[in-house]
Each structure stands twice: as structure tokens, then as C-alpha cells.
Amino acid sequence: MSNYLTITPLKPSEIPPEEDILKAADTLIESCTSWKQGKTYQKVVKTYSRGKGPGDGAPWHCRISVHKREEATFDLMWAKLGKDKAVNEKEFIPDIHKVTKVKEISASQNIWTLYYKFPPPVSPRVFTELQITQLSEASPRTGTIVSIPIDLSSPEDAELAKKEEKGVKGRYVSIERIVELEDGSTEWRMATSSTPGGSIPSWLAESTMASKISEDVPHFMKWLHSLPKEEAPKPTEG
Secondary structure, eight states: OGGGSSSSOBOGGGOOOHHHHHHHHHHHHHHGGGSEEEEEETTTEEEEEEOOOTTOSSOEEEEEEEEOTTTOOHHHHHHHHSSSHHHHHHHHOTTEEEEEEEEEEETTEEEEEEEEOOSTTSOOEEEEEEEEEEEEOSSSOEEEEEEEEBOOOSGGGHHHHTTSOSSEEOEEEEEEEEEEOTTSOEEEEEEEEEEOOTTOOHHHHHHTHHHHHHHHHHHHHHHHHHSOGGGSOOOOOO
16 A cells, blocks of 8 residues: 555556545555664754665655644644645745646545746756645544655646756655644654655765755744734634
8 A cells, every 4th residue: 555655656647546645645644763773953853764675766765843832723723734735835945946736636626736946957857746634523633644746648638748847857755744743832843765866866865865954844824923913813613
């Protein structure tokens, strides 16, 4: 089942059932504390990694952080991570310069294309991804976002492919999960496997992954705290 979670892209017609993807994602994100522990960044972001296994196209990396209610509530984090995630990522990840919704499959499934620009000599990268979101109101409340690479090169997807920017095709698969803890804090986990494509050596990309993914946490929190207070959703009753 975990072979759904790989950097090998799927055609839109090959997307498996949502419940199968979410089940595989839940198993993987639960397992990441058993991986090799790496550095802790910003004193709060713990990192883990595991080598490339059967069915994997690249090694995996994970980060885990816990945020007190006064820093960010579960409701507010889910509002910005679980809804229009790609649009919001453009606001707090400096390398993302453009995002486009390619196709809305359902209320919980959308295909997005993200255009990244990097300092020279690295060429721009294009990542086209299916994003699946699920919110469980059962205790503990849990929000999950899964991103899987999508290939739009088939003739039947030509119209969708017109929405992609020009650039080297990169690929990533990721699982993000936020869980509301008993004390009102929120645990935020993210696990990812990726390839930047092009001529960047895989060893070079891998060597910076832990640091790179840890940066998203302070970037997100800084952006979140810069938003007008009226954007914060009211806490869910019960």
C-alpha cells in the first residue's frame, strides 16, 4: 500500500481511492519517530530520516514540532494548511513564485502546479501535485494533507498541462498531519520524499533536506502571526 507514496508520478486517470492513500499516509507518518533521529532546529523542530526502501524513489525525511495554543491553535493551523494549502504556501515559502489550481476533482482532492524559483545557477522547478485533505473531528482532532506527484504528459491531459509553467520537472510526495493534544497544543508532523530533477546531484539535495524542511515551521508561524486577527477562525465548539 505504501507504493502510493512515492516520487513516481501518477497520471490523473491512475489516482487510487482516497481512503487507500490516506491509510498508507497514516501508517507512514506514525512510523517516522522510529526513523534515524537527526538534528533539532530552532530548538523545537525535531528531524528524522530513513533510507530508500523497496518501492521508494528517494529517501524520506520527517520533521515534528509541537505548538502551544497561544502560538497557534489547531483551528487556525488547519484553516491555513488544510484549505488552499498551495496558495498559502506561496505566502510563507520564499522559493514559490506561482501556484495554479489545475483541476478540482472533489471537495477534498485538487491538482495544483507550483512554480519554484531559486538563486542562479539553479533553474526554476515545476511541481505538479495531487493534494488530498481530511479533517477528523473525533478526539483527538486530526487534520491530514497528502501530496502526490502527477504527470500531465499524456495526450488526454494536454489541456491540463497548459496550466503548468516552463521549468525542470521536480517531484515530491509528502504527508502533513496536525493533531490537537490534550493540553490544547498542536503537534505538526511532515514527512517527505523528493527529487529536484535536472542535474542537481541527489546526494547534495539530500544533505540539506533536514535543514530545508525545518525552515518551513518558523516561516509559517511568522506569516500566520502577520495575518489580520479577523482571519483567525473561531474555535470549534465541543
